Amino acid sequence: MKIEDSLKQTYISMLRGINVGGHRKVKMDDLKDLYENLQLENVTTYIQSGNVVFQSNIQSCKVLADLISEQILQQFQLDVPVIVKNIEELNDVHESNPFVAQNRDVEKLYVIFLSENVTGTVVEEINKYSGDDLFIIYKSVIYLFCTNGYGKTKLTNTFFEKKLKIIATTRGWTTVSKLREIAKSSISE
Known part of the structure; x- marks a missing residue:
């Protein structure tokens, strides 16, 4: 080598x-x-x-x-x-998904990859919009569980980009x- x-x-x-x-x-x-x-x-x-x-x-x-x-x-x-x-980062993202540990439907699981780490300071504001959907911010990703599917959530990629003021891109759990x-x-x- x-x-x-x-x-x-x-x-x-x-x-x-x-x-x-x-x-x-x-x-x-x-x-x-x-x-x-x-x-x-x-x-x-x-x-x-x-x-x-x-x-x-x-x-x-x-x-x-x-x-x-x-x-x-x-x-x-x-x-x-x-x-x-x-x-190493992708392995960590994959192994740390709390929704997988909760046996959530993987067809409704998404990961929003962020251009940088974020702090929990905006979580309360975002919670106002989440409805039945669940999200967890972890380092530079957001784990997202869309109860009624991604097409019906308010917690879209664009939503998080605007709230967090950073670049984001979303992938389904199967793709990740x-x-x-x-x-x-x-x-x-």
Whole structure:
């Protein structure tokens, strides 16, 4: 093993708002090429909503997010926020979901990934809007259980972005689990 290989880390990037409702379209093959052109390695995309697992020697999620976002703007003329988590962070998010421990319906579970950690200072205000839905802020994610499904909740991605004044992107629990599986398998290759 080369020294630079030992420095490689596995990352998961999630693009905000592409291929939703037929807007801001980016083909996953083109996205994969973009990542490879940035010298990111072992690139794997998952479904059409901008989920990418890759490896890099760059050791900063923020640097990677900015690099990818800038390249998307340059190549596709789309201003797309990107959130990057490393495999350890994704493992922590997956293992710490309190709603899974409560045996909640996974089809109604979501994770809102945030661009930075938040404090509990806005929780009381957000609680006014939650209705039957439940949420828990944990580090730089929000676990969300939508009693009547995501399509009927007031606690949308946009809602949290406005209240918290940070970038966010939402993924269903099944997608989060699959991204973790892909990331873990890329380490063993």
